[in-house]
Amino acid sequence: MRRADVCVVQIAECFRDDADILCNPIGISPIIGGRLAKATFANEVVMTDAVSVLAANIIPLGDETAERVVESYVPYRTIFDIVWSGRRHVMMGATQIDQFGNQNIAAIGGYEQPKAQLLGLRGAPGNLINHRTSYWIPKHSTRSFVKGVDVVSGPGYDKMRSLGAPSNKYHDVHRVVSNLGVFDFLTPDNRMRIVSVHPGVSVEEIREHTEFEIEIPEILEESRFPTEIEIDLIKSIDPDGLRYSEVDDE
Numbered sequence: 150m151r152r153a154d155v156c157v158v159q160i161a162e163c164f165r166d167d168a169d170i171l172c173n174p175i176g177i178s179p180i181i182g183g184r185l186a187k188a189t190f191a192n193e194v195v196m197t198d199a200v201s202v203l204a205a206n207i208i209p210l211g212d213e214t215a216e217r218v219v220e221s222y223v224p225y226r227t228i229f230d231i232v233w234s235g236r237r238h239v240m241m242g243a244t245q246i247d248q249f250g251n252q253n254i255a256a257i258g259g260y261e262q263p264k265a266q267l268l269g270l271r272g273a274p275g276n277l278i279n280h281r282t283s284y285w286i287p288k289h290s291t292r293s294f295v296k297g298v299d300v301v302s303g304p305g306y307d308k309m310r311s312l313g314a315p316s317n318k319y320h321d322v323h324r325v326v327s328n329l330g331v332f333d334f335l336t337p338d339n340r341m342r343i344v345s346v347h348p349g350v351s352v353e354e355i356r357e358h359t360e361f362e363i364e365i366p367e368i369l370e371e372s373r374f375p376t377e378i379e380i381d382l383i384k385s386i387d388p389d390g391l392r393y394s395e396v397d398d399e
Contacts (some may be wrong), residue, residue, distance in 0.1 A: 150374050152328060153178070153396035155363050156287075158375045158393040159331050161186040163240060163283045168193040170281075171223070171237045172201075178286050179240040180210060181387045188382050192280035193221060194238075210387045219396045235319035237280040241273075243325075245298040246284060247335050247338045248361040250305030252277075253298035270302050277303040279309055281321040294359040305330035305340035328396045329355050331372060336364050345370040367393050 160182025164172055167186075172194040176182035180199060187196045188207050189356040198217060206218040223231070231237050244267055245253035246310045254273065258264030276282075282303060286293050292320050301308060324344070333346040342364030347370060354364065354378060375383065383392075 150392065151396075152349070153392040154346060154375050154380065154383060155372050156285075156326060156328060157182045157238050157392055158379060158394055159287060159326050159345070159347075160240065160283075161191075161287065162187070163236060163326065163329075164191045164194060166348075167191055167238050167281075169236070170194055171231050172196050173237055173239040175199075175239065175241045175389050176285060177210065177387075180246075180288065181383060181392055183240065184208065185379060185382055185388050188386075189379065197223065201225070203373060207386060209385065210391060211389070213259065233279050234278055235280050235300070237276075238283070238323070239276065239280065240283040241286055241303075243284045243286055243293070244302075245293055245295050246286065246325060247295055247298050247305065248363070249307040249340070250303075250325075250334055250341065251298045251301045251308060252303035252305070253300045254302045254363075255300040257299055263299075266298060267337050268302075273302040274304065277320070277322075279307070279319045281319075281323050283324040283326070286327045289329040289355070291360040294327075294361070296361045303356060304336060329357075329358065332363070340364055341364060343369060345372040347372045376386075 157178055160179055164186040169337045170351055172183050187194055198204045201224050202217055203220040203223055204217045205220045208215045232390050243252040254268045255270050256263035256266055309317050322334055329350045330346045332341050334341055336342050
């Protein structure tokens, strides 16, 4: 069993218990994991085809000619109604993330004089304040899991507290999945903690690759392997094995 397959299953698990919302995974592994969740235990979510269609069936990754069972059309003009109502769970990437869940996809070195320009803020500041968000980080290191992000693209729990209670209505940094483990913020002060470690990974390895002190629960689980049914579904969603380009087998 390869590490990338474990990661895809843990991404899918982020959408467990979601119902009647827009599941909006962004990126290779998040799309595979989101579609796996829809095909198994999260049937009640609506799944974007990554453009403007909500599709009820499994669509192979990158296959623009695949037949879609269309549940609804969601053109750009209607997305904001969904976003602002809290009925969306997006999984996106993070170049940097800190202990409170602040995310950076804008610039390294600060926006005044950045060392490297990234994607920019995009819609993150407005979107992430309004709905549940999870993150996928395929290379867990002290460069990505940092004490403080250079630019806050997506606000974490400490930033939201500074804005006051009305701004916290829908804000929810749900999970972070990396190539080493799964993390959440269910601690008294909303600091990041380990939920599970992937098979073959130790807590010390996670500590070594994290710049801040990460919380460790009394009961620490190991991320589960995909079932045979899930492996077959993953292969049908990602027949070209693109997920392996994101996660090295270590």
